[in-house]
Amino acid sequence: DGGITQSPKYLFRKEGQNVTLSCEQNLNHDAMYWYRQDPGQGLRLIYYSQIVNDFQKGDIAEGYSVSREKKESFPLTVTSAQKNPTAFYLCASTVTGLNTEAFFGQGTRLTVV
Amino acid sequence: QQQVKQSPQSLIVQKGGISIINCAYENTAFDYFPWYQQFPGKGPALLIAIRPDVSEKKEGRFTISFNKSAKQFSLHIMDSQPGDSATYFCAASKESNTGKLIFGQGTTLQVKP
Numbered sequence: 001d002g003g004i005t006q007s008p009k010y011l012f013r014k015e016g017q018n019v020t021l022s023c024e025q026n027l028n029h030d031a032m033y034w035y036r037q038d039p040g041q042g043l044r045l046i047y048y049s050q051i052v053n054d055f056q057k058g059d060i061a062e063g064y065s066v067s068r069e070k071k072e073s074f075p076l077t078v079t080s081a082q083k084n085p086t087a088f089y090l091c092a093s094t095v096t097g098l099n100t101e102a103f104f105g106q107g108t109r110l111t112v113v
Numbered sequence: 114q115q116q117v118k119q120s121p122q123s124l125i126v127q128k129g130g131i132s133i134i135n136c137a138y139e140n141t142a143f144d145y146f147p148w149y150q151q152f153p154g155k156g157p158a159l160l161i162a163i164r165p166d167v168s169e170k171k172e173g174r175f176t177i178s179f180n181k182s183a184k185q186f187s188l189h190i191m192d193s194q195p196g197d198s199a200t201y202f203c204a205a206s207k208e209s210n211t212g213k214l215i216f217g218q219g220t221t222l223q224v225k226p
Contacts, residue, residue, distance in 0.1 A: 032212075033212045040218065041219070042202055042218050042219055043216045045214070048213055104158065105156050106154075107154070107155070
């Protein structure tokens with residue numbers, strides 16, 4: 001089955017620690033995205049990548065880092081510089097082109113303890 | 114300029130009724146307007162999307178109405194069913210990068226049997 005796999009589903013982190021969220025897709029999509037979702041708010045874009053070895057900051061990139069070494073993978077690192085990291089993180093991907101649907105993974109819920 | 118405003122925040126509808134959710138955008142450069150449905154603990158899934166060259170698009174029980182001059186668009190769910198109970202997000206982007214979305218705040222819909 002084609003799709004986007006995010007792991008783990010739940011993640012707990014101690015304050016001051018970096019943590020990496022995994023996102024893998026087998027849809028052969030060129031572009032990948034990371035969004036953050038907080039209760040009562042819409043999704044907000046953290047980073048996106050339209051080709052391998054290239055990525056751009058979204059609206060709330062501070063405290064996060066990404067890499068895109070392979071087309072299928074776009075991991076997100078939440079660093080200790082992120083002041084309020086507890087949230088639901090969603091990865092998405094699209095084919096490059098006009099009017100194409102963005103497919104989302106099932107999300108990772110990160111909690112800082 | 115980048116905001117998408119969505120209302121109402123929550124909505125309760127009787128089974129068989131019509132659910133209506135409204136959105137307004139500011140950036141006239143947006144030319145792709147999708148609606149996403151999200152169930153608790155899951156990633157959003159595309160319901161229906163519209164481009165500004167049409168005023169209405171219908172897919173089954175779901176209809177998007179689009180008013181370009183007012184910079185507003187809305188989702189109508191006809192014959193609402195308990196299975197439609199979910200959170201709905203409107204969004205906007207440029208057609209050239211449909212994964213780079215600006216989301217509304219979301220509407221939690223409850224359909225009572």
